[in-house]
Amino acid sequence: xxxxxxxxxxxxxxxxxxxxxxxxxxxxxxxxxxxxxxxxxxxxxxxxxxxxxxxxxxxxxxxxxxxxxxxxxxxxxxxxxxxxxxxxxxxxxxxxxxxxxxxxxxxxxxxxxxxxxxxxxxxxxxxxxxxxxxxxxxxxxxxxxxxxxxxxxxxxxxxxxxxxxxxxxxxxxxxxxxxxxxxxxxxxxxxxxxxxxxxxxxxxxxxxxxxxxxxxxxxxxxxxxxxxxxxxxxxxxxxxxxxxxxxxxxxxxxxxxxxxxxxxxxxxxxxxxxxxxxxxxxxxxxxxxxxxxxxxxxxxxxxxxxxxxxxxxxxxxxxxxxxxxxxxxxxxxxxxxxxxxxxxxxxxxxxxxxxxxxxxxxxxxxxxxxxxxxxxxxxxxxxxxxxxxxxxxxxxxxxxxxxxxxxxxxxxxxxxxxxxxxxxxxxxxxxxxxxxxx
Amino acid sequence: xxxxxxxxxxxxxxxxxxxxxxxxxxxxxxxxxxxxxxxxxxxxxxxxxxxxxxxxxxxxxxxxxxxxxxxxxxxxxxxxxxxxxxxxxxxxxxxxxxxxxxxxxxxxxxxxxxxxxxxx
Numbered sequence: 001x002x003x004x005x006x007x008x009x010x011x012x013x014x015x016x017x018x019x020x021x022x023x024x025x026x027x028x029x030x031x032x033x034x035x036x037x038x039x040x041x042x043x044x045x046x047x048x049x050x051x052x053x054x055x056x057x058x059x060x061x062x063x064x065x066x067x068x069x070x071x072x073x074x075x076x077x078x079x080x081x082x083x084x085x086x087x088x089x090x091x092x093x094x095x096x097x098x099x100x101x102x103x104x105x106x107x108x109x110x111x112x113x114x115x116x117x118x119x120x121x122x123x124x125x126x127x128x129x130x131x132x133x134x135x136x137x138x139x140x141x142x143x144x145x146x147x148x149x150x151x152x153x154x155x156x157x158x159x160x161x162x163x164x165x166x167x168x169x170x171x172x173x174x175x176x177x178x179x180x181x182x183x184x185x186x187x188x189x190x191x192x193x194x195x196x197x198x199x200x201x202x203x204x205x206x207x208x209x210x211x212x213x214x215x216x217x218x219x220x221x222x223x224x225x226x227x228x229x230x231x232x233x234x235x236x237x238x239x240x241x242x243x244x245x246x247x248x249x250x251x252x253x254x255x256x257x258x259x260x261x262x263x264x265x266x267x268x269x270x271x272x273x274x275x276x277x278x279x280x281x282x283x284x285x286x287x288x289x290x291x292x293x294x295x296x297x298x299x300x301x302x303x304x305x306x307x308x309x310x311x312x313x314x315x316x317x318x319x320x321x322x323x324x325x326x327x328x329x330x331x332x333x334x335x336x337x338x339x340x341x342x343x344x345x346x347x348x349x350x351x352x353x354x355x356x357x358x359x360x361x362x363x364x365x366x367x368x369x370x371x372x373x374x375x376x377x378x379x380x381x382x383x384x385x386x387x388x389x390x391x392x393x394x395x396x397x398x399x400x401x402x403x404x405x406x407x408x409x410x411x412x413x414x415x416x417x418x419x420x421x422x423x424x425x426x427x428x429x430x431x432x433x434x435x436x437x438x
Numbered sequence: 439x440x441x442x443x444x445x446x447x448x449x450x451x452x453x454x455x456x457x458x459x460x461x462x463x464x465x466x467x468x469x470x471x472x473x474x475x476x477x478x479x480x481x482x483x484x485x486x487x488x489x490x491x492x493x494x495x496x497x498x499x500x501x502x503x504x505x506x507x508x509x510x511x512x513x514x515x516x517x518x519x520x521x522x523x524x525x526x527x528x529x530x531x532x533x534x535x536x537x538x539x540x541x542x543x544x545x546x547x548x549x550x551x552x553x554x555x556x557x558x
Contacts, residue, residue, distance in 0.1 A: 398558050399558060400496070400497055400500075402493070402494050402497075403497050405489045405504070406486060406500040406503065406504030406505070406557070407500065407504065407557065409482050409486045409504035409505070409507065409508060410503055410507045410554070412482060413479065413508055413511050413550075413553075414507075414553075416478060417511060417550070420471075420475050421539075424471070424539060425539075427468070428536075
């Protein structure tokens, strides 16, 4: 009774030690050595999830992020936002470069002018002027106005359901309409952006202008993700205090610890490609009445297309068939989609999505295209090229109902000829007999 | 074949009737038999042609086959008629009626062979 349970626990423990991420388990943490101890709970949590941490001070060159033109780490955490000068390979250019090679980034944004401000601007985040904080006087509390409890939204796909509110301190940012952005946490409705020393000034200025220019309310983001087209993920956090031991242990209500630890775990899981990671295992297509796949279809053929989709399971580090996507679409395109249809999960085979459709009456080079882009999910892309050809000369229907008068005409002529000949010869014979008898 | 002098009133009343009567009276049965076949072929060809004009000429090869089979059969039958006509005996001295029919039958079989090849 206990033995299988023990084995199962051991298996989970062993699996948990290595690489819960689908992208790799080496992490470069850029943090000033003197601040390292402030985030010990955060670092310990990442280590417990099976990641190998390598620490580096912002200004030093070693260890290098890119060596021999290949990234040495799968993930980068930058907790040193205030630094004026930063080593070149972890500056904005270097980070964009490794991101385009699939390295995931977790970045705490600065409140002062820093190279990372330019980096955030590359991802369509609009940062406030330097030295701006998020300020809120609600709810009433003992802490200063810049230390704010924020309740994450209830059913965010990235966050654990029912997560307790977290402590936040730092700068907000405005979001542009870039569709690659994944808003994770918004500022509370009563909060606004201002200088902590004289928060009244910004409100007075804004009041004079009728509210114009005031950064306020829940449209502001404080934690925002970005998923690049190569599926590498970046998460920007408005202030590095979110990761700190102090906030993790601080009580949000009397008797309730803050949700910071859980929240940080959730955004790390998303950023490091543990959660919401999907892939298209394979696609297959064939004619409705032919058992084998073909790279050539005739116009108006009926075709079955199937895709197999898996989701990454970080608990076991394996890919499992996943049938939960209900808005998958298939396009059959030649320049434009000639057919766009729902690709629905099949109930018999888990992870299989299939659809049957009629090839359009148009020949040319077509593609089966799946292009599924949903906020926060891995983009699912697949493209298969096939030729659609007109019927061969002997594949057209031979006898058409429209031509029946012609067929009847030809046949009646033949029958008429046969009858005519028979009667003609019968008469010959009769006349001959008559001639003989006479 | 001119109308007889004894029936001028009937001829004046209806020339067509006179023509018909003269035809039925003086034409041998054999030629009448051929003529009825020719009439049938002509009607069949007209029906196909009207169908082609009013309804559809698609597939065109079927129309050509059907229509030309009636036309071809008509031509062959018409030649048979002129060769077996007793009035034309002087013209076709070396062609006996049996020979004429054999030519007609062979030509028709070849014609139908082509027609069915072209029909589908």
